[in-house]
Amino acid sequence: MAAKRDYYEILGVGRNASAEELKRAYRNLAKQVHPDVNAEPGAEERFKEINEAYAVLSDEQRRAAYDRYGHAGVSDIPVDFGFGLGDIFEEFFGFNMGGRRSRRSPRRGADLRYDLTLEFEEAITGLEKEIEYSRQQVCSACRGSGAEPGTSPVRCSTCNGSGEVRQVHQTFLGSMVNVGTCPTCGGRGETIGTPCKACQGRGLEHQSVHKTLAVPAGVNDGTQIRLPGEGEPGVNGGPNGHLYVVVHVKPHRFFRRRNDDIVLDLGINVAQAALGAQLAVPTVDGEERLSIPAGTQSGKVIRLRGKGAPHLQRNGRGDQLVVVSVETPRSLTAEQRQLFEKLSETLGAEPALHERSFLERIKEILGGLAE
Numbered sequence: 001m002a003a004k005r006d007y008y009e010i011l012g013v014g015r016n017a018s019a020e021e022l023k024r025a026y027r028n029l030a031k032q033v034h035p036d037v038n039a040e041p042g043a044e045e046r047f048k049e050i051n052e053a054y055a056v057l058s059d060e061q062r063r064a065a066y067d068r069y070g071h072a073g074v075s076d077i078p079v080d081f082g083f084g085l086g087d088i089f090e091e092f093f094g095f096n097m098g099g100r101r102s103r104r105s106p107r108r109g110a111d112l113r114y115d116l117t118l119e120f121e122e123a124i125t126g127l128e129k130e131i132e133y134s135r136q137q138v139c140s141a142c143r144g145s146g147a148e149p150g151t152s153p154v155r156c157s158t159c160n161g162s163g164e165v166r167q168v169h170q171t172f173l174g175s176m177v178n179v180g181t182c183p184t185c186g187g188r189g190e191t192i193g194t195p196c197k198a199c200q201g202r203g204l205e206h207q208s209v210h211k212t213l214a215v216p217a218g219v220n221d222g223t224q225i226r227l228p229g230e231g232e233p234g235v236n237g238g239p240n241g242h243l244y245v246v247v248h249v250k251p252h253r254f255f256r257r258r259n260d261d262i263v264l265d266l267g268i269n270v271a272q273a274a275l276g277a278q279l280a281v282p283t284v285d286g287e288e289r290l291s292i293p294a295g296t297q298s299g300k301v302i303r304l305r306g307k308g309a310p311h312l313q314r315n316g317r318g319d320q321l322v323v324v325s326v327e328t329p330r331s332l333t334a335e336q337r338q339l340f341e342k343l344s345e346t347l348g349a350e351p352a353l354h355e356r357s358f359l360e361r362i363k364e365i366l367g368g369l370a371e
Contacts, residue, residue: 004071007053015067019058026054106238112231114245118215120252124262124284124309126217130210133243136232137207141198148197153190158182163189204233213245218310218317220257221249254282260309260318265325268292273326283307283320290322298326 056062138144155161159182181187195201231241276294308318
């Protein structure tokens with residue numbers, strides 16, 4: 001387990017820092033790393049570390065014990081990240097104690113997901129697609145208040161409109177303040193005497209949304225398209241959430257994707273492999289002439305440049321990779337058998353032993369180590 005960092009080092013202050021300097025340093029750091037405003041990996045752990053340091057150093061008794069004995073001096077004292085910090089968070093960016101966002105502060109609405117299935121060719125070329133989904137919207141009858149038209153919500157008498165209640169507990173460390181959601185209004189700060197009949201007092205109603213979605217050329221299975229502001233409505237004046245369209249691409253009869261390249265398996269006969277051939281092969285743009293070199297072996301890959309999927313983040317396209325396999329006939333006519341027998345006599349009957357390449361041996365070794 002890693003050793004705990006010095007609390008003064010965490011807050012970036014000296015050991016003789018005043019209470020005001022500690023508070024100022026804590027405010028600045030908390031605003032930077034709070035998980036609701038900082039999505040970087042490790043932000044949550046950093047935020048907890050900052051809270052722990054300030055919870056100890058902002059209390060005179062804890063700070064004195066820490067200065068004298070270090071972390072051992074405060075190891076048996078429970079550190080509650082919420083005590084005494086609620087006003088700081090609410091004042092600066094709408095969070096109350098423990099990093100929890102105040103129920104009365106604006107909050108972004110929930111994100112929604114829509115699953116869109118495309119044909120293989122549609123994903124390559126792109127298109128406009130009509131989609132329909134359901135989301136909530138502000139109730140048209142009560143305009144979001146939750147109260148029946150002609151009536152109004154009233155300020156909650158329990159919390160006086162704050163949406164929260166505070167309880168003071170006396171401990172051996174002094175007075176501790178605990179903040180919780182108001183049990184009467186559920187954090188809204190208001191109570192509704194006559195709920196709206198249209199939305200049953202929720203302030204929201206379901207809405208069916210029709211949109212024309214522009215699907216860019218080159219999307220792949222699993223691609224997500226974000227439509228900002230098309231999700232659920234925000235709370236307390238906050239912005240709407242987003243709609244995420246998740247693309248699913250149906251398998252194609254012949255083609256398959258490898259990133260932005262399109263792979264096609266092509267079988268040729270022995271004569272075409274030996275003599276070479278000019279063949280017409282399918283691409284997503286139509287048929288393309290493909291030159292099979294004489295002496296082609298199974299597994300050879302022939303590249304058709306620019307015949308793959310368009311790149312999503314830059315110009316250009318991938319390639320089409322034609323993987324050739326030489327197919328041995330399973331049955332022969334009498335004439336074909338005679339021809340192959342004559343050919344066999346000229347080629348020789350002894351099998352050819354091929355030494356494995358150095359690259360193949362390296363791959364085998366590495367594969368064994370990976371297992």
